Amino acid sequence: MLxxxxxxxxxxxxxxxxxxxxxxxxxxxxxxxxxxxxxLEQVTHRHPEWLAFEVDAQRxxxxxxxxxxxxxxxxxxxHRGIFHCELSCEASVAAVEAAIxxxxxxxxxxxx
Numbered sequence: 001m002l003x004x005x006x007x008x009x010x011x012x013x014x015x016x017x018x019x020x021x022x023x024x025x026x027x028x029x030x031x032x033x034x035x036x037x038x039x040l041e042q043v044t045h046r047h048p049e050w051l052a053f054e055v056d057a058q059r060x061x062x063x064x065x066x067x068x069x070x071x072x073x074x075x076x077x078x079h080r081g082i083f084h085c086e087l088s089c090e091a092s093v094a095a096v097e098a099a100i101x102x103x104x105x106x107x108x109x110x111x112x
Contacts, residue, residue, distance in 0.1 A: 002024065002041065003054070004055070005023065005053045005055050005063075006059070006060045006063070007060055010023065010055065013053065014078050015081040019049050019051050019079075020049075020051070020079050020100055021051040021053065021078040021079070022040060022043075022052045022075050022100070023053050023054075023055060023078065024036060024037060024052060024053070025054075025073060025074040025076075026056060030073065032073055032091070033073040037054060039092065039093055040052040042093050043096050046093070046097070057069055067112050074086065075087040077100060082108060082111075083108065083109070083110075083111035084104070084108045085106070085109045086112075
């Protein structure tokens with residue numbers, strides 16, 4: 001199970017992590033979100049130095065608006081405590097691992 005973040009602790013928790021960190025915006029009614037969450041759990045099990053957190057997009061509309069989330073699931077990568085990019089990939093362990101690895105080789109993007 002991914003630890004939950006909200007508008008009151010997301011920025012603080014992210015800032016204190018130097019590891020690659022994925023924040024996944026989800027909804028309880030979204031089956032694709034549940035699937036992507038299971039994939040992220042497997043990825044972080046395979047890469048214990050990587051972290052993943054979940055934000056309930058319906059309960060935390062402030063963060064949903066801040067990150068300009070228009071579809072679920074939506075995943076955002078942070079590295080060394082700062083926004084790096086939005087992850088866009090197939091929901092499979094290999095694809096998520098590859099997307100994170102590729103993204104970390106690129107320069108960070110501007111935060112939404």
